[in-house]
Amino acid sequence: MAPDAMRTAAHSLSDATPLSYWLDDPGKPDALPALTADEHCDLLVVGGGYSGLWTALLAKERDPGRDVVLIEGNESGWAASGRNGGFCAASLTHGLANGLERWPDEIGKLEELGGRNLDAIEAAVARYSIDCDFERTGEIDVATQPHQLEELREWHSRTEELGFTGVEFLDREQVRTHVDSPTFLGGLWDRRGVALLHPAKLVWGLKQACLGLGVRIFEHTRALDLAAQGAGMAVRTPYGRVFARQVALGTNIFPSLVKRMRPFTVPVYDYALMTEPLTADQLASIGWRNRQGLGDSANQFHYFRLSADNRILWGGYDAIYPYGGRLNSDLDQRPETFLKLAGQFFECFPQLSDVRFSHAWGGAIDTCSRFSAFFGTAHRGRVAYAAGYTGLGVGATRFGADVMLDLLSGEETERTALEMVRSKPLPFPPEPFAWAGIELTKRSLARADSHGGHRNLWLRTMDRMGLGFDS
Template identity: 80%
Template sequence: MAPAALPFASSLADARPVPFWLDDPGRPGARPALTGTERCDLLVVGGGYSGLWTALLAKERDPGRDVVLIEGREVGWAASGRNGGFCAASLTHGLGNGLARWPQELGRLEELGARNLDAIEDTVARYGIDCDFERTGEIDVATEPHQLAELNELHQEATRLGFGGLQMLDRDAVRAEVDSPTFLGGLWDRDGVAMLHPAKLAWGLKQTCLGLGVRIYENTRGLELAPSGPGMAVRTPYGRVLARHVALGTNVFPSLVKRVRPYTVPVYDYALTTEPLSVEQLASVGWKRRQGLGDSANQFHYFRITADHRILWGGYDAVYPFGGRLDAELDHRPETYLRLAGHFFHCFPQLEGIRFSHAWGGAIDTCSRFAAFFGTAHGGKVAYAAGYTGLGVGATRFGADVMLDLLAGARTERTELKMVRSKPLPFPPEPVAWAGIGLTKWSLARADANGGRRNAWLRTLDRLGLGFDS
């Protein structure tokens, strides 16, 4: 007798195992690899958002600066080209995390974050970067009573502190925006988040950098970093680069500054996109204002609508591989795709029968405080930024400015921040990291199932300022 079909499996039958954003016939070709020896004022290692913004801003600050960027594969192929496309003003992974960690400077952080998002919007317009940028905002939705209470509390605290732009929505109001029977209410950040096409942003930044005179080499991995005369040398597979300064934007990949590596771990995140919705299907969901959405559970989903009316649905499972290994085999996880499909149809039962066109995953860099950290090495000749924990689409531009400030030895409003001057707690070595992350994930799932009540383990992590998230 044939086995029973798994629920929702048929919806995945045609899903292509590639990121939706990168499955584009307009994807630009790769630049040639570096061969021989290059010399420059600034070498940027990494062709994701961190590196691209650093190269662009370096040329805007000083058009005469000689800048080289190297990328191990192709620009935007990793997290920068396969994320959800939520470009947030927050530099602290949300207001709640900022309040918990930097309450005294949160006002300044919120102001800097708002200016950073405005600057991204200005850059996109000024250079004509076609990346479907829409200043739609984002709604954090509650699907359980305790989540609604937590959102109300956060809204009240934000109002007390004078942070505007947040609107509390009751059940009817949130369902008037996006209709799901699971929604009990929501907190709408009307201006602090934009939706965009993440791969097109990376490709547009690449083209802009080239237009400003940045020399970009793809399929050129940085293998080793070492002092060389008055500057630094980075060895590559077919050559080397000699530079006065080096900015590292490698994020989830092992840092060329080895002491930085314990501060991040890779977490694999997964997403689906549907086929384009019909006019009738769109009407059944609403979503006319195209906001980004995320639910408020510890194991959360993020979801949005694309320019061609697909729904992207991701999150929930955050998979940490033992030893923090990076393995392309982990980029696809059918059991997670099936779980996500089930969750999707629970959220939107009116879309029963729709099929998914793409299913993919990949690693992001997570640190224990959920927000980026920064530093220098080799006597200030090297700067790095890492640990964006899934909220780097917007914050990487701020991180690029920080790295350039640090390399210049400048005291700025950014470098004076406690957030910039401090580090998260590093993750412990294996097998302690594996056991601790596993216990944390189990505890977070238990909290979701028990009205948000955090057990003794989570309360201890809270006191220590430690956490695990995607």
């Protein structure tokens, strides 16, 4: 970055609040009391993010008489569910390309289920009057390098041949009529497959909906361990135990209470900036009349979108894996990444050179070796889990909640019959091999971005093993 550009980027960050914009909201609800005595229930849900809240809500919708308790170690939505970009995608497989590569024989069914899942989220937002700025705008995947444009064109042709519709190819002039950046060379617009929303308000709305249906929620109640207890399970917390016939684990990035599942996920730290609200003139200078979400096509990609009050969220690019997979709140703030992101923002939108950032934040998400969720049971079917959403969990967690409830019911459904649900990703190796492999992959992906998309021997080997990642 040139010295002048670095100074501009640094100045734009000088007043940024080190907190997720979504959580820095005067409407944030008060925390609920902690559990302080033993409790008994039919179903215990562990985790107060999207995964846990959807599970509790759907459990009560399926059986209003079921006694459901949810415990959350902090406050609902404080982690990834309250600090993500707010892209609610229909894809259950971290994109069609990843799903087609891994489950070609059932990708049509997975796409159908994903579309139905997104429709169900939209319906639930309306049914429970969840004020979360839900907009079914779609998303444009933009090319910023010539090889990316050719890849998008080829991918569009392939999806049409396979019968997947609803995606429109945009050339340079067309994409810039939607959002005007001199870096955009073209794009693919998925018109219906993505909604944008306020992620924290979705959490808070789901929490209120759960309470309205009779779910008992205890916050600041950390689950310490899980053990069989008679015909059910017992989960120990700091001030009491919860005895439940069944347990659903929605803890994602946090160490699983089913210890054998811990090697299947690792934390990756993701970062985002939020601008101050754009003026009418600033917004006019970039267009963005249809308010789609956007993401660029690089391996080290950016995601960006407008908020309801016309701020721009700009995130992605750096993905930081801490050695040993240890969660560390110090990594939530990373000035060198914020400076890099700010500089890249002004390269994308030079017409916004006087814009400043109001918020800068980061945090861990969970990923697995297949980059989309996996599922299973433990303790003779009395415990179900879902994890590994890899940053695309705003929508897919509702599907995962249905899967966990299906698994706990013991009945085969169209979801539990899926190979995606019945199979597991490869676990990550122990250290130092996990760190070395992830770092080598990151460096190889960055090199591919700067060398016309060419994937080196390491990436080609990973592709052959089913571990390649290009988004």
